[in-house]
Amino acid sequence: MLLTLLALAAGQTVPPTAEGWRDAWIAGATARIERACAREMNSPEPLESKQKGWRERFLESMGLHPLPERTPLQPVITGATETEKFKVEKIHFQSCTGLYVTGNLYLPRQVKAPAPAVLYVCGHATQVREETGPDGTKAKVAYGSKVPYQHHPALFAENGYVCLIIDTLQLGEIEGIHHGTHRLNRWWWHDRGYTPAGVELWNAMRALDYLETRPEVDHSRLAVTGRSGGGATSWWLAAADKRVKASVPVAGLSDLRGHVIQGEMAPNRPGCITGHCDCMYFHNVGGLDFAHIIALCAPRATLLGNSDKDPIFPVGGYRRPAALARQAFAQSGKPDALALMETAGGHLDTPELRQGAMSWIDRHASGLPSHDLCNRKPAPLDPKCLKVFATLPADERNTNVDEWFVPKAIHPVPDKAEEAQLWLATQPDRLRNQLLRTSFAHWPFNHQTPPRLLSSQIRGQRCLEKWSVEVEPGLELPLVVDSPTGKQSTKTVRVRIAPLVEAEANLGEFPANNPGEVVVNFAPRGINPNTWPETHSDPDGKPRNHMTRRRLALVGATVESGQVFDILQMARVLENIPQTIGIPKVLQANGTMGVNTLYASLFTRGPVRLQLDGLPASQKEGPHYLHVARWLDVPQAVACSRATSVHLSRANPDEPGWKWLEAMARLAPESFRLEYP
Numbered sequence: 001m002l003l004t005l006l007a008l009a010a011g012q013t014v015p016p017t018a019e020g021w022r023d024a025w026i027a028g029a030t031a032r033i034e035r036a037c038a039r040e041m042n043s044p045e046p047l048e049s050k051q052k053g054w055r056e057r058f059l060e061s062m063g064l065h066p067l068p069e070r071t072p073l074q075p076v077i078t079g080a081t082e083t084e085k086f087k088v089e090k091i092h093f094q095s096c097t098g099l100y101v102t103g104n105l106y107l108p109r110q111v112k113a114p115a116p117a118v119l120y121v122c123g124h125a126t127q128v129r130e131e132t133g134p135d136g137t138k139a140k141v142a143y144g145s146k147v148p149y150q151h152h153p154a155l156f157a158e159n160g161y162v163c164l165i166i167d168t169l170q171l172g173e174i175e176g177i178h179h180g181t182h183r184l185n186r187w188w189w190h191d192r193g194y195t196p197a198g199v200e201l202w203n204a205m206r207a208l209d210y211l212e213t214r215p216e217v218d219h220s221r222l223a224v225t226g227r228s229g230g231g232a233t234s235w236w237l238a239a240a241d242k243r244v245k246a247s248v249p250v251a252g253l254s255d256l257r258g259h260v261i262q263g264e265m266a267p268n269r270p271g272c273i274t275g276h277c278d279c280m281y282f283h284n285v286g287g288l289d290f291a292h293i294i295a296l297c298a299p300r301a302t303l304l305g306n307s308d309k310d311p312i313f314p315v316g317g318y319r320r321p322a323a324l325a326r327q328a329f330a331q332s333g334k335p336d337a338l339a340l341m342e343t344a345g346g347h348l349d350t351p352e353l354r355q356g357a358m359s360w361i362d363r364h365a366s367g368l369p370s371h372d373l374c375n376r377k378p379a380p381l382d383p384k385c386l387k388v389f390a391t392l393p394a395d396e397r398n399t400n401v402d403e404w405f406v407p408k409a410i411h412p413v414p415d416k417a418e419e420a421q422l423w424l425a426t427q428p429d430r431l432r433n434q435l436l437r438t439s440f441a442h443w444p445f446n447h448q449t450p451p452r453l454l455s456s457q458i459r460g461q462r463c464l465e466k467w468s469v470e471v472e473p474g475l476e477l478p479l480v481v482d483s484p485t486g487k488q489s490t491k492t493v494r495v496r497i498a499p500l501v502e503a504e505a506n507l508g509e510f511p512a513n514n515p516g517e518v519v520v521n522f523a524p525r526g527i528n529p530n531t532w533p534e535t536h537s538d539p540d541g542k543p544r545n546h547m548t549r550r551r552l553a554l555v556g557a558t559v560e561s562g563q564v565f566d567i568l569q570m571a572r573v574l575e576n577i578p579q580t581i582g583i584p585k586v587l588q589a590n591g592t593m594g595v596n597t598l599y600a601s602l603f604t605r606g607p608v609r610l611q612l613d614g615l616p617a618s619q620k621e622g623p624h625y626l627h628v629a630r631w632l633d634v635p636q637a638v639a640c641s642r643a644t645s646v647h648l649s650r651a652n653p654d655e656p657g658w659k660w661l662e663a664m665a666r667l668a669p670e671s672f673r674l675e676y677p
Helices: 018-042 047-061 151-158 188-192 196-213 229-240 256-260 290-295 316-331 351-366 417-437 503-509 549-554 559-576 591-600 634-640 657-667
Strands: 076-082 086-096 099-108 115-121 128-132 138-142 162-166 217-227 244-250 301-307 338-343 452-459 462-472 475-484 493-497 518-522 585-590 608-615 645-650
Touching (some): 018 290, 018 316, 047 290, 086 151, 099 196, 115 229, 196 229, 217 229, 256 316, 301 316, 301 351, 338 351, 417 634, 475 559, 518 559, 559 591, 591 608
Parallel strands (some): 115 162, 115 217, 217 244, 301 338, 493 518, 608 645
Antiparallel strands (some): 076 086, 086 099, 099 162, 128 138
């Protein structure tokens, strides 16, 4: 197996390890996105036009394009408590039907309506108590993230603001999940286009909708702030929703380089992504760097707050994108609307950061006089005064939000030949374009180089050649061609795509099916013996199980989407190898690699037949491509294939997903050749 890879970003040879292959690819992808971001920031195109495209790409990456329906909020106030300086209402509303958002609305005692309002979004802190119920049994009761963060809305309310604080999805009274890919191996979130960051953003947008229903609130003076995970959400909201007049994201900021590049935080730790759950990340099908997110806030007032020794959000991670985004603020005519607030300390909620946030919002959103907080925190309220639900609602859909929040593609089983023909006439090109726009957007189609012959040897009546295929700049993969010698007529090239164990040592173990057949053995990136490892141990010995797939998603890719491109490039290269030029090809693969081969056939040209064994009806267990389930699944991919025929062995022929394909084959048999064993 070849072990040659040049680092795209640094131009240096990478040590011949699987980690080297992976990390160099991620570094190269990061560098490409950074260069594209810089070009876009420097473009003379009108800012509003650029922002329209950036915002669409951002929402697409969040799983929010198009935005969900704004269903009735159905707000309910379940109680209230009062102090000398403010009143607290316990509220819940539904951002989607059944998706409950719990929160507290802090109202100044002397409200001069309509007053400026602040949305405070929480980070990763909560309060859970073990309590005894009426029947004497003990159970854990969640009070939500609004409890440990309560001093923030209290300070705003004491100083004349209406402030709504909302619980996060995972750390609310109804406890959802933020850690699907972080620790639960829910890699199908990538397929579905689902990230809890999208839910947190949508809940925050609907929270602004709720604030606009309150007579105490001046709609023209809305601000948002939060720290850590709430820093990220406040950033998302200011970028996505123009109603935000001033924002102060605190301690939740980094760019791609800070998140995924080794050494940015510490040696042997590949970026700060290792310390964060899924609510911090979108799936980067939009090819964005985080400077785009800051630039989407222009010309509205944006203060980025951080501490100089924050171990999980290093300073370079917000200085770099802020420097680049300044061009957008300058283009908007308000260069001073973007500022940095950097204070001394670690990942802490310091008085200096709280004072800076208050002063910025005072200046840019409220019209109120500037306030001096004097390092003070209001006395905390009893969590029972802040809890919204006495009993959790039976119709909640928070706990399974990942299964429904982002719509999945639905292709009804056709009943008539006209329906099947219409689908085949209108859908394949549309679906290919959607895949190229999202799932496979990172493919470097323009990279085509001839293969290199490395060695050749004769074994009896067969000639064994080793070739090198450069599928991307600097990324070379092995190709082994086993062809007949002499005057035998070659009628077929059989390409075996599989994880070949010790390929070079076992060349003689891949005999042709018949003496005249050419056999090609090919192993795409990231599989045995060069598997891209998922696990990694930090210097403290703590294992991390998401070193490859989570980092790749943040640069717009998956291992398997790269493997699809490798197969596609390999099929092209065969037209440059003498023994395979102009001869019909049979691509043969099993299981998930068979699905990769199937998707490659959507974009191949020329006479290619597929022989695919053990295919699943759904990709939920893999292979995984970003957002693919928004468009199609395996049966539809078969119908979209450009192969001259598809010989298909199904892992479970009784799975409901195959009924669609069976109906298509029955109603439109002349449109594609589908063969079942």
